[in-house]
Amino acid sequence: MLRVDVTKRLKHFDLELEFSCAPGTLTAIVGPSGAGKTTLVRLLAGLEKPDTGCITFGKNVWADAAARIFVPARKRGLSLVFQDYTLFPHLSIRKNVAFAAPNPDRVDELMEMFGIRHLASSKPASISGGERQRAAFCQAIAREPVLLLLDEPFSALDVANRRNLRSRLKDLKSDLNIPILHVTHDLDEAVFLGDTVLAVEQGSLSSDWLHKQYEQNNDVAHDGSDYRTVLAGNWVMDQ
Numbered sequence: 001m002l003r004v005d006v007t008k009r010l011k012h013f014d015l016e017l018e019f020s021c022a023p024g025t026l027t028a029i030v031g032p033s034g035a036g037k038t039t040l041v042r043l044l045a046g047l048e049k050p051d052t053g054c055i056t057f058g059k060n061v062w063a064d065a066a067a068r069i070f071v072p073a074r075k076r077g078l079s080l081v082f083q084d085y086t087l088f089p090h091l092s093i094r095k096n097v098a099f100a101a102p103n104p105d106r107v108d109e110l111m112e113m114f115g116i117r118h119l120a121s122s123k124p125a126s127i128s129g130g131e132r133q134r135a136a137f138c139q140a141i142a143r144e145p146v147l148l149l150l151d152e153p154f155s156a157l158d159v160a161n162r163r164n165l166r167s168r169l170k171d172l173k174s175d176l177n178i179p180i181l182h183v184t185h186d187l188d189e190a191v192f193l194g195d196t197v198l199a200v201e202q203g204s205l206s207s208d209w210l211h212k213q214y215e216q217n218n219d220v221a222h223d224g225s226d227y228r229t230v231l232a233g234n235w236v237m238d239q
């Protein structure tokens with residue numbers, strides 16, 4: 001279980017967040033631009049230190065401001081996928097995916113699942129953006145991380161690639177059995193993928209923003225699900 005209870009002073013407001021994510025579940029983080037979503041990802045990834053509070057993963061303390069404990073990114077055993085794919089340009093796609101992967105069989109299985117097995121010997125520069133992002137996903141998962149952090153991983157993709165990757169992620173979610181944190185601007189995507197949807201506004205959890213979005217979206221999400229159902233359930237954590 002990932003537990004987060006931190007504050008961090010930002011330029012215009014304080015980030016103050018408290019929540020937890022269980023293994024096998026996906027927590028979608030939504031909210032307006034500049035709300036602090038990427039800062040949260042950077043705190044979890046070990047790229048920034050909280051000013052106060054703790055981040056723990058199971059029995060491991062990753063950050064504790066009072067005790068001056070801070071475990072750096074490379075020692076947290078997590079994977080991070082951004083909007084911009086993070087592949088080594090000089091390595092083939094298979095070597096990229098296999099980089100830091102403990103189990104070679106899993107590499108081939110994941111490449112098959114993400115539809116990039118035929119690109120095994122290609123270099124990143126010679127394949128499409130969507131294929132590169134699929135390879136970046138495979139690489140992130142093949143490392144067998146304890147936590148998967150996704151920061152707008154689909155936002156540079158066209159609709160078809162976006163849908164394809166979304167579905168793969170949904171299929172994999174419970175199999176991976178790790179907490180997944182997914183930052184997105186797309187509320188439909190958050191509702192489609194998320195077991196929990198957290199809205200962050202000005203650094204704090206707030207369901208107000210989500211309610212406003214729901215009203216503007218005319219009650220019904222594009223996939224047919226009703227935001228009202230989502231908002232009435234346990235999906236949204238109210239502060």
Ligand SMILES: Nc1ncnc2c1ncn2[C@@H]1O[C@H](COP(=O)(O)OP(=O)(O)OP(=O)(O)O)[C@@H](O)[C@H]1O
Pocket residue numbers: 009010011012031032033034035036037038039040
């Ligand atoms: N290290 C920092 N120190 C002080 N302020 C920061 C720091 N990093 C980001 N900020 C500020 O904190 C706010 C939140 O930024 P952040 O990138 O986390 O938002 P976001 O929700 O991810 O936005 P977007 O959806 O546009 O990517 C912004 O006003 C930003 O200028």
